Amino acid sequence: MGGFVEGAPCWADVMLPDVAAGKRFYGELFGWMFGDGPYSRAYREGLAVAALAGKRDGRMPTVWTVYFAAPDIVALTGRVRSSGGQVVSGPLPVRDGTMALAADPEGAVFGLWQGPQGTGFGVQQEPMSFCWTELYSRDKSVVDPFYSAVFRFGVTDLGPDGGDELRVWSPAGTRPGPDSAVGGRILIEDSFPPEMPSHFLVYFRVPDCDLAAATVTRLGGRVHMAPTDTPYGRIAVFSDNQGADFAVLQDYEVEGSAEAAAESDAEATQEFDVLAATDAADASEAANAANAANAANAVRGSGAGGAARRFGTADAVLEVGRPGAVN
Template sequence: MTTHTEPWPAGTPCWVDLMASDLGRTQDFYRDVLGWDFSESQPEYGGYCNALLGDRPVAGLSPTMEGMEDAPHVWTVYLATEDIAAHAARAAGAGATPVYEPMQVEPFGWMGMWADPTGAAFGLWQAGEHTGFTAFGEPGAVVWCDLMTADPARARQFYAAVFGYDYQDIGDEGMPYALFTVPGGQRPAGGFGGPDPESPDAPPAWSVVFQVSDVDAAAQRVREAGGSIHREPFDFEFGRMTVAAGPDREVFVLMTPAEDM
């Protein structure tokens, strides 16, 4: 069990959330698939609630905002910052386009959202009382986040300029992929890759990977709960994984890491 209660280092994926067309249905789905409980939906914050493992936040859910009914439902990945104004300025200087300018969510922190130069949306989160996910790298929690884009070189340049990422290439010519580490980090914080040979026309996007103890059993739970499997479970160097979609067709990955990770 991994519990992290302090603010995450700048540039580290620290939170994920999703807007749902039917909040109750989506809660039921992830409760069945990942074993989540939920905090009370808060009307003063647009109906937002935290998904919980025990009492530890792992993700956020909210009803779809008014005026965004036709927007695609996607998991949003937030990168940590200790100074959202400074990182927003760096992002703009490096070619990002603002989606939502920074705003305070009292007393929890500050948030904003941008599109990077490849077109992938990402959020920034400056912690207040809410430091991001406190459970990480265990069944039911986020274990990995990465960016898949047709222009990974441009993405690498952008995020290095904003956050000072270092990279370690582990892919090949057919599937470029690099791990990134934040300044002072002791382990990779995520990855950049693409384009995916099986989805060459997929739009650039950050994606979230949730850990499970048994990928095949989790894939079956997805189907039984009303979701779908986009890619059947398969083995790779770092474990076993499957690509799934939830009630609003939001895509996510389920993974059982290799025992030696």
């Protein structure tokens, strides 16, 4: 399917009230160029990196959604249901393939995509492109078996002292570990606000995290976690000028910087506002959003962002020390 193994992130899009405003924001922040239409693909040096989708219904969320590769989307949606998740919409044939939206047992929304070679990300892991995704979850006993059953991930625990506070996922058939990881799960602990739901956060690689933060602020977005050093790079969490949350990662350029950051930041914490992006636990609201998403998808011929409810801002504390991206 498009050259991506099952369970690998293969696409990301964002639902926005104003696509033109989104093009101005992300065009200046990441240097992206855009196609036309209500589902506008973004390009870096001519290669597809993401898409901006116009909201057709005010009930639909303003949110980034990550899509995982599904060589057999019918089988995968079946595993979602049998493992305790919900298929929010689809599988739906669209212009380039077949898509679906699903929610895990805690309500975190993600996409599934089955398409031919050449669809999905044209580039990733490069500056100004997708590089990582994390699931924020409250109950590992619920979500860990779900993702293992649906995608058959191999897992590696990278929390303190090898604990499972942070778990990274490797596609089936690969040797589990940081070198093969394509995403991960981090626990929402007591330091986070109680109203924060389970959700996915999408990361983009940047050459300068601090410059990205300054640009986001200048363009009318918000910085929820200021640029912070971790053992894996310098990261920050933002929302765009319409409220969609995302994160950025800057790699360390000097050998030894990661080790120095790991030592200096082992106990560090950073206060920031959290705009939780997804909550499909409310079945009636999810169904309403799914109906709107299906109608919008049929019109524009491609995937939609997650069916979810946006919460207001809340203060939280994030423990520093998680991988932003693993090559």
